[in-house]
Amino acid sequence: QVLLVESGGGSVQAGGSLRLSCAAFGHTYSTYSTNSMGWFRQAPGKEREGVAAIDSNGSTSYADSVKGRFTISQDNAKNTLYLQMNSLKPEDTAMYYCAATTLGYVGPSLGSSEYNYWGQGTQVTVSS
Numbered sequence: 476q477v478l479l480v481e482s483g484g485g486s487v488q489a490g491g492s493l494r495l496s497c498a499a500f501g502h503t504y505s506t507y508s509t510n511s512m513g514w515f516r517q518a519p520g521k522e523r524e525g526v527a528a529i530d531s532n533g534s535t536s537y538a539d540s541v542k543g544r545f546t547i548s549q550d551n552a553k554n555t556l557y558l559q560m561n562s563l564k565p566e567d568t569a570m571y572y573c574a575a576t577t578l579g580y581v582g583p584s585l586g587s588s589e590y591n592y593w594g595q596g597t598q599v600t601v602s603s
Contacts, residue, residue, distance in 0.1 A: 478500040513547075514572070515590075571596060571598075577591060
């Protein structure tokens, strides 16, 4: 069983920054050495979309809409995943979810179906 707990969301003005954290309990790369973690978001009335992902080799992928602004990273010693979000825009407003997979190697996939564990979400609101 894997428990994911996000934090760091909040309200910020356009152009500002936030850093999201996701603490993973029961999931370590030493245990699931071929698995990935990712950040997804869902705005009201829209489908969930992949934002950024990282695999156990450190390979990353990003949605085109956040490239150059968001950075995903991980601290394996702390079992924590991060998402540094800079130059935030109102269209980044959404509920952000952390996800992990124990289904085998999927690389830094942005496909939500590849992930079988999800956090409860943290709200990010960007005002213009």
